[in-house]
Amino acid sequence: MIHRRHALRAAAALSLLALAPGRVLAAEPRTLRIGYQKSSTLIALLKQDGSLEKALEPLKVGLTWHEFTSGLPVMEALNAGQIDLSADVADTVPIFAQAANARITYVAQEAASPAAQAIVVGADSPIKTVADLKGRKVAVTKGAGSHYLLLAALKAEGIPFKAITPAYLTPADGRTALASGGVEAWVAWDPFLSAAELQSGARILKDGTGLSLYKRYYLASDDYAAKHGDILDIVFAKLRDTGTWVKANPDEAATRLGALWKLDPAIVAKANARRTYVVEPVTREGLSEQQTIADAFRAEGLLPRAVDASALGIWAPTKS
Template sequence: MKTLSPLRRSLLLAVALALTPYLAWAASSASAAPAISDAPKELRIGFQKSSVNLTLLKQRQALEKQLKGTKVTWFEFTAGPQMLEALSVGSIDFATTGEPPPIFAQAAGSGLVYVGAEPAKPAVSAILVKPDSVIKSLADLKGKKIAFQKGSSAHYHVLRAVQQAGLQWSDISPIYLAPADARAAFERGSVDAWAIWDPYWAAIEQSAQPRVLATGKDLVNNLSYYLSSRSFAEKYPQIIHLLFEELTRSDNFVQTNRKEAIAAIAASTGLDQPTISAYLTRRPRSPVVYLTQSMLEDQQRVADNFFQQKLIPRQINVRDAAWLPPAASPAIAARN
């Protein structure tokens, strides 16, 4: 049997000690809940590295412990548009993204529905430039190449930045790239700026110290929306409610046990702890709630802006894709 070095033993012990409160909480938080009378045989969940609440939920296996007859399967995606493509074709049942992906999906005819949301997080995205870049203000973006994921929260961030600067969309050169490709293009100087969200922003912040041209503050809200197919939501409202309960429980742990949460998220995502710490510092309390009137109005404004700029093919009514749980559901009332 191979003997561990003193240094490796110390590191493993440190990780174990850091995760001990998290593991104890994970074991206790999934125990007491009313039984769900009707559950699917499989629950397929899409998430991203930015999905803090889902990442913790996946790691502590609360759903697996409560839904004994349900196979819970997790799928990681690099960004929201790719995730909603999977949701639209029935490859997953539940997902979370920023504001634009469901707008682009609805405009393309997808049957997905909004089932809930987390509060605004304007500080978790940024438009980045190199430290020595000649770009000093948003107006300096005129004529420049800006990399970002098409149809993502970064897409809307760039649109609002252009508008704030008094420019037209045609004044910039959008370079549509997924986060990893956009980072590579940014680092080698193939683009002038990069619009991105956490934890990708936090990761390059730790290694390359780019200059922040503008965060989302005063430009975008950066709400996180939870989505499903209408058929799944209508058939399994108790599952949606259980998800919201457990996701909010994950957020409570992030707020009250920050060091342990950082260690758990780092272990799950493969990102280092300084990156996770930087991201969580910018992330506010994020309980999961059902849709509100103000959320629908905010999302409609985003959709209208995209349509007015001819960035989506048709005008949409966000309310057509909104779902709320049955008001008289005894099971949901019991869980409340």
């Protein structure tokens, strides 16, 4: 009986200690693993200056960075639990991930930048309009935002996709193929687009204006978004502030990014001028073009199944 009484007193004392002012039980350590591509502009700047680590210090969050070659591998890693958050990916990427049953949640978007991707041809090409692409070989990165731009541009002219010959190439290989004559047109996005214009004299045939909004999205795993909203609040705020800084300081931003990417700052400045870098919450209504994109790829047999693009989870920041 005495032992039981002592045990009850000890339990009560521990409870009071946990609740006492100024005494906090140690929290479990938390981490944030970010997947990014080399061209992830805002994340590249945050990684360089260490400001995101500093912002997360009060929450005692450990931050790690994981580089990928393109958006789809980032989504695969996110769904596999290898990372927690993705840097910006093109609008098409979440759709293909969703078709593969990925468990992911929209965290933020960069507002539409339709001119940041375009169909280009060589400076001396006889091709003058999108209609002239009929019967031509066109380089495009399969499943990228630029792929949807090509579908939309052809549809607007009443040209079926099968009327061209697609060459599915990476951006670097697409540019090489255009320069060598291996293809007659190439669909590119910035900064590859601006580099081709300034370095090779590539000519824009048609950009995304009126055809494709070209939003870029940040996503988290469903589980991470559900459990770590306080961390995502800080990430959202830092992304928003960095986007504002890029537009307010175009020369300094171009210099910093040029050094990171080993690109002429003039190329980066041209590319950044065509991106809004306005980071904002994702809304269900704002995903309407995502459904249009999904339907377009499905109609061409490029998506393995039909998807409801608005069915993914949407995380919302505590303060917009």
